[in-house]
Amino acid sequence: VAAVIGRHQLARLLEGWGTGDGALHTRLTGRLRALVRSGHLPAGTRLPSERILAGALNVSRNTVGAAFDQLRGEGIFSSRRGDGTYVSLAGRHTLIRGDDRLRSFLTPLETTLPEATLAGTTLAEAHRGARIDLRSAALSGLDLVTAEIDRLRGADLTELVATHGYLPAGLPALRQAVAGYYTDLGLPTAEDQIVITSGAQQALRLVATALLEPGSPVLIEEPSFRGAIEVLRSAGARLIPVPSGPAGVDVAALRAAARAHRPVLVVIQSTVHNPTGSVLDASGRQALSDLGVPVLDDATLYDTLIDEPPGPALKPTAAYGGPVIMIGSASKSFWGGLRVGWLRADPATVATLTSVKGGEDLGTSVLAQLVTARLLPSVGLARDRRRAALGPARDTVTATVAELLPGWRFERPAGGASLWVRLPGPGATAFAQAAGRAGVALLPGPTFSCADGLDDYLRISFAPPLPDVLSGLHRAAAAWSAFTA
Ligand SMILES: Cc1ncc(COP(=O)(O)O)c(C=O)c1O
Secondary structure, X not given: OOOEOOHHHHHHHOXXXXXXXXXXXXXXXXXXXXXXXXXXXXXXXXXXXXXXXXXXXXXXXXXXXXXXXXXXXXXXXXXXXXXXXXXXXXXXXXXXXXXXXXXXXXXXXXXXOOHHXXXXXXXXXXXXXXXXXXXXXXXXXXXXXXXXXXXXXXXHHHHHHOOOOOOOOOOHHHHHHHHHHHHHOOOOOOHHHEEEEOHHHHHHHHHHHHHOOOOOEEEEEEOOOHHHHHHHHHOXXXXXXXXXXXXXXXXXXXXXXXXXXXXXXXXXXXXXXXXXXXXXXXXXXXXXXXXXXXXXXXXXXXXXXXXXXXXXXXXXXXXXXXXXXXXXXXXXXXXXXXXXXXXXXXXXXXXXXXXXXXXXXXXXXXXXXXXXXXXXXXXXHHHHHHXXXXXXXXXXXXHHHHHHOOOOEEOOOOEOOEEEEEOOOOOHHHHHHHHHHOOEEOEEHHHHOOOOOOOOEEEEEOOOOHHHHHHHHHHHHHHXXXXXX
């Protein structure tokens, strides 16, 4: 069966293609050729039409036409009359290599800007000549991390180093500390309910591997975390989108979808949602617990909460009962570079997930776990620091977007480091291409959609230093007037 690649997905795979030397069509040809060679566009894939792709890339149809002609000449693409263009069967690979939603972590942006873009920017900016990257909302680490590493001495490790050091379920001291993390949030937890993982990203992967088969129906919020979509896709899940808005997942739609599709898993983010910044209220949590379907709640962003949710203190979703697996991480509170995350489940599920974890990597680095175990008791301090930085950044960014881009709509995020904005209409993928060429990189909505939808949304990160974010917003506003002119 031939795969079809949508225009938004292809635009994502091509990200950054427009920068560099040479004519646009030559660069496009080079990038498409490379995507075939690397297996990202496997043999037999049907490509979007030249007109549709030109629209998504915000270039003329001639540019795409010249690239396709060249690749047809090389035998890399083939066309069937009246039936579009395909990667030729001489393509090297037959399997899709990934969905490429996490590219912003893989490729730093090329930093030099074309002369034209620099006109009108301040000398300081021009001097930096920097392209501004507002794609990733990952935060830099806190100095608490370096301080803890400074305190660590060889003597602290003597007993550990005397063992073999393979701990698939995790370092006991860290499992206890994570159990304490949940207990303090109102969810009593024992050490045997915790598996330590290499980041929340691996926690997602372990659950997908343990619970899903190719074709398994999975309900997931639309929009959702791009890394979750990537993992679930590669496990072969059949993803069914359920709308999620400023109050979190639409519970009525979730119940209806659960009845209609009999999912094996429901994937949600209760606190705080990436990309919307929403928090699910207590009645929503109760509804999830009553669903009678295993729920995976990725609350990785919990420690970036800016506003206390109104009403009685919210507990983690698993505290409301039902088969709920919780995911968390030290990435947002302390530092993503620790690569330490965790899962909380019932002991039987923990046993299954531990054996999957063993097969993946035999355990997360004990050194990183030890540092995290010593940091976790200070999570309250880390939350205060995050709130002190993110609160003012959010307020400045929302005020600036409201002023510069009055046609864009958004809700104030309750936490996290990004703003989810709604454009007046579709075209976010094409606009992100135009903005990228004007010196600011943004993520278009389809990156967060399992259905290649949401092309009327954009995510703006405010994790970089605020002056850079503000320059980026000015460039975005200039690009938007040119785009809509
Ligand atoms: C919702 C969500 N889950 C998981 C992750 C991955 O986190 P980690 O660094 O712990 O792998 C992120 C990172 O941005 C995230 O936003």
